[in-house]
Amino acid sequence: MKVLIIEDEKPAAKRLERLLLSYDDSIEVVAKLDSVKSVIDWFQTGKMLDLVFMDIQLADGLSFEVFDHVSITAPIIFTTAYDEYALKAFKVNSVAYLLKPVDDEDLSDAFAKLNTLKQAPETVNVTAVNSMDQIAAAMQMLTRQYKNRFVVKTGEHIRSIAVDEILFFFSREKATFCTLDQGKNYLLDYTLQQLIDMLDPTKFFQINRRFIISLRSVKDIISYSNSRLKIVLDHFSEQDVIVSRERVNEFKAWLDQ
Incomplete structure (x- = not known):
């Protein structure tokens, strides 16, 4: 098997080559490249x-820029330090993605998936990993600039609030508010749906139709009826805050990132 390693950190490239040869000494690493141009x-x-x-x-x-210039028909296994949230746009279409530092088990799992796909070409085309729509979406996520500040009005005054000061966002009577570390609420000119697209998904999670929370805001998590979860939020006691059932698994994954 002829393998190409594209990696800009020389120690990481050498380590991956060693892992590959340890996995299968018949593998030939044809080149180790470190730049888009190369x-x-x-x-x-x-x-x-x-x-x-x-x-x-x-x-x-x-590396996604490569696909603007050349077509790669060989299957691709991505190696990256980016977390799952940044990669979910193309995760399903790649053979695999490995979080660095790559280990023996990860590598073995990736090859197992590759072999499975090769045995079922009618189900999954392993050469379709460079689908331009998926790669464009992934690149947009990786280069995306999330909201850093919000401008709010307090009486006759205007204030700029850093996102890092915000514990959570909530909607009430068709209005949207943010709650700060000190427990102060401010009215925002956005809906929750608009906000979730502006916020870094590693820092904020929409638990239901009324709340987007940060991990810092969570004081306690309690099992609730019908496989749901009850969240005790800092500076909020007006009502029970419940993670909707369809979001529970994703919420747990977010907590475990």
């Missing part, structure tokens, strides 16, 4: 290979 140049030579290990952040940009 990857484009390599693929333009028309050389053939069987598998690509591709880091996302390279020396001169994101």
Whole structure:
């Protein structure tokens, strides 16, 4: 099997090569490349290979930029330090993605998935991992700038609030509010649906139709009826705050990130 490693950190590239040879000593690492430009140049030579290990952040940009210039038909296994939230846009279409530092078990699982896909080509086309729609969506997520501040009005005054000061957002009587560390509420000119697209998903989670919370706001989590969860929020005691049943598993994954 001819394998190409795309990785801008030399120690990481060497470590991955050692893991590959340990997994299967018949694997041939044809090259180790560290930049978008070098990857484009390599693929333009028309050389053939069987598998690509591709880091996302390279020396001169994101590896997704490669797909604007060349077509890669070999299956790709992404290696990255980015978390699952940033990768979910293309996770289902890639052979696998491995969080660095890659270990033996992760590598073995990735090859197992690759072999499964090869045995069922009618179900999944392993060469379709570079679907441009999916890659464009992933690149947008990785380069996206999330909201850092909100402007609020207090009487005749205007204040700029840092997102890091906000414990949670909630809706009440068709209005949306944010609650700060001190327990102060401020009215916002956004709906919760608009807010969830503006906020970093690693920091905020929408638990139901009325609340978007930060981890800092959670004082306690209690099992509730019908497989739901009750959240005790800092500076909020007006009513029970419940994680809707359909969001419980995703909420637990968010807590465990």
